[in-house]
Amino acid sequence: MRILLYVPDNHVTRNFVPQLWPFLLRQRTPSGHDVSIIDGNVDRLSIPELVGWVQDHRIDLVGMGFMTRMARKAYDAAIAIRTQTGVPVVFGGPHVTSLPDEALGRTGLPRSADAVVLGEADETWAEVVEDAARGSLKEVYGPDGHGVKPTLEGYAPIDWESLDLSRFDLMRFVPDPVRRLFRKLRIPYDKGYVVPVETSRGCPYGCEFCTVTGFFGRKIRSRSNDSVIAELLALKRIAARTRALVSVFFIDDNFAIQRERLKSLLVEMIRQDACLPWIAQISVNLLDDEELVDLIARSGGRFIFMGLESVDHESLRATHKGFNKPEEYARTLDRLSRHNVHAVTSFIVGLDGDRPGGGARVASEVATWPPVLPVFGLLTPYPATPLYERLEKQGRLLRPKHWLDVVAFKGTFQFSHMSVDEAEGEVRAAWRECYRPRSFARTQRWLVANGKAFDVQAMFLVARLLFRGIYFPQPNAWSWIRLIGANSPTIAHLVLRRLLRRASAQPVVVPSKVDPVDIFQGREPDE
Numbered sequence: 029m030r031i032l033l034y035v036p037d038n039h040v041t042r043n044f045v046p047q048l049w050p051f052l053l054r055q056r057t058p059s060g061h062d063v064s065i066i067d068g069n070v071d072r073l074s075i076p077e078l079v080g081w082v083q084d085h086r087i088d089l090v091g092m093g094f095m096t097r098m099a100r101k102a103y104d105a106a107i108a109i110r111t112q113t114g115v116p117v118v119f120g121g122p123h124v125t126s127l128p129d130e131a132l133g134r135t136g137l138p139r140s141a142d143a144v145v146l147g148e149a150d151e152t153w154a155e156v157v158e159d160a161a162r163g164s165l166k167e168v169y170g171p172d173g174h175g176v177k178p179t180l181e182g183y184a185p186i187d188w189e190s191l192d193l194s195r196f197d198l199m200r201f202v203p204d205p206v207r208r209l210f211r212k213l214r215i216p217y218d219k220g221y222v223v224p225v226e227t228s229r230g231c232p233y234g235c236e237f238c239t240v241t242g243f244f245g246r247k248i249r250s251r252s253n254d255s256v257i258a259e260l261l262a263l264k265r266i267a268a269r270t271r272a273l274v275s276v277f278f279i280d281d282n283f284a285i286q287r288e289r290l291k292s293l294l295v296e297m298i299r300q301d302a303c304l305p306w307i308a309q310i311s312v313n314l315l316d317d318e319e320l321v322d323l324i325a326r327s328g329g330r331f332i333f334m335g336l337e338s339v340d341h342e343s344l345r346a347t348h349k350g351f352n353k354p355e356e357y358a359r360t361l362d363r364l365s366r367h368n369v370h371a372v373t374s375f376i377v378g379l380d381g382d383r384p385g386g387g388a389r390v391a392s393e394v395a396t397w398p399p400v401l402p403v404f405g406l407l408t409p410y411p412a413t414p415l416y417e418r419l420e421k422q423g424r425l426l427r428p429k430h431w432l433d434v435v436a437f438k439g440t441f442q443f444s445h446m447s448v449d450e451a452e453g454e455v456r457a458a459w460r461e462c463y464r465p466r467s468f469a470r471t472q473r474w475l476v477a478n479g480k481a482f483d484v485q486a487m488f489l490v491a492r493l494l495f496r497g498i499y500f501p502q503p504n505a506w507s508w509i510r511l512i513g514a515n516s517p518t519i520a521h522l523v524l525r526r527l528l529r530r531a532s533a534q535p536v537v538v539p540s541k542v543d544p545v546d547i548f549q550g551r552e553p554d555e
């Protein structure tokens with residue numbers, strides 16, 4: 029059979045990190061079948077284009093996996109494929125696991141999938157493919173409707189070396205003049221990839237809004253260190269072969285949830301020279317450990333994504349996240365920053381303790397910390413979460429099927445101390461305050477005053493421009509020019525300092541092969 033694994037886009041943001049599931053399932057497809065992958069977040073095909081692709085490539089089976097906010101696109105695309113080509117469509121992933129009946133046409137919506145796979149499909153996918161090849165797909169895969177929880181002990185490394193990653197090359201978005209500037213600044217990369225790698229699944233914390241504990245379970249399952257190291261070494265080979273800056277996104281829900289296991293992995297990475305710059309998600313409470321932070325830094329850890337959610341105890345308690353202690357945030361961020369590890373701090377607006385003025389309050393707290401990349405979202409009740417169930421019982425859901433009509437940053441339920449308009453306004457206020465030109469300038473001043481290298485300064489500047497662009501989309505070149513103009517003093521400061529330093533240094537030959545970790549190492553090549 030010819031199989032297409034398709035990731036529907038979310039209409040709103042693009043993301044250029046490949047989704048892991050299609051690569052994982054491709055590897056678990058029994059031999060004798062051809063698997064193609066289209067990630068709609070990168071190749072944003074319209075539905076007619078997708079149907080045309082399925083016909084042109086004579087596809088026999090389509091698999092789609094999606095989060096809640098992509099469900100509408102998935103349903104519409106699947107209906108078009110099924111009715112116009114007759115090719116069967118199988119759904120999997122967190123949304124369909126929560127609401128299988130919706131896709132099977134049992135809730136009043138037209139049927140969109142021939143079959144749904146509940147939970148983790150590592151072990152059920154081969155059966156699905158074989159059933160499809162025989163023309164006898166079942167409607168539902170997964171025991172008792174609860175899904176399978178595979179052990180990750182025998183997890184084979186994803187064979188990234190045999191895959192074409194060019195669609196995910198981030199450097200292709202860099203305009204030529206900027207590339208030339210990169211060369212002048214001796215940034216030695218032709219390509220840039222962020223590759224997802226998982227080492228464990230599960231999280232015991234059970235925050236009220238999160239689907240992870242329900243979907244992956246409280247019990248942590250992990251891969252062997254050897255399997256992870258083999259994958260990292262293969263990525264290092266890709267980096268060296270293609271002059272690419274390959275960064276790894278460890279997509280584990282809570283990378284440090286088993287601290288000793290993580291430490292042993294990081295020690296092995298260092299020992300076996302399997303370090304690449306990496307990003308991971310770690311709860312802030314788990315970073316109160318100097319040894320761990322030191323290992324994170326030495327193994328290539330550069331950014332930690334942490335769900336701080338709020339700076340208010342009441343709001344944190346309301347969402348079952350009382351283990352976050354706002355009074356400890358600054359100390360932890362400072363510890364990270366001393367090791368040249370930085371944080372993407374995620375906040376949720378609209379928690380039950382939140383009140384008008386909260387957006388500005390968070391922004392003023394953030395301004396007192398070492399620089400971070402703050403992101404803000406409006407609390408959204410995802411199906412099958414304790415939050416969804418509570419709000420439903422309390423009669424507070426304003427759009428109970430909000431995924432059928434996703435509007436970014438739009439309220440979907442009645443907040444406890446704010447109107448919907450007020451809550452939406454607080455999100456806007458938080459973004460605006462944290463991404464004002466003066467906040468860019470403050471970040472740059474702090475980095476210089478604290479002796480952070482050019483690479484770190486540049487990384488912050490670029491990341492802050494991109495993050496700002498996600499919330500305040502820059503629809504055309506002119507709006508980017510205005511944004512860059514507004515921040516031109518900061519940009520000029522950064523570039524001039526670099527050029528002046530270079531002018532005063534001896535000429536250095538650009539190395540043909542550079543360890544990708546170097547660029548983020550916190551030291552400058554000419555120092």
Ligand code: B12
Pocket residue numbers: 038041042043045046047048049052069090091092093094095096097118119120121122123145147148149150153156224226237238239240244279280281405410411
């Ligand atoms: C990495 C990640 C991201 C990355 C995505 C980049 C990337 N390339 O992966 C980033 C940081 C950008 C991101 C953003 C968001 N994310 Co996210 N993210 C994750 C995370 C941590 C890992 C995803 C992953 O790869 N998991 C490992 C793979 C193996 O698991 P899987 O994808 O579930 O696949 C398995 C099964 O589901 C199934 N399966 C999946 N698809 C298919 C398809 C078929 C055909 C079959 C048979 C089986 C199958 O089999 C797979 C193997 O067992 C998950 C949490 C988690 N642990 O999954 C959240 C998660 C997916 N994200 C979530 C959310 C809410 C978001 C955001 C909306 C947050 C926000 N408010 O902005 C955004 C939306 C981004 C967007 N593009 O629209 C939710 C989704 C909940 C839901 N019901 O929709 C999750 C589950 C976390 C949570 N807190 O609940 N995310």
Ligand code: SF4
Pocket residue numbers: 231232233234235238239240241281282311335
């Ligand atoms: S700590 Fe993170 S992954 Fe775990 S339940 Fe809370 S939000 Fe979800």
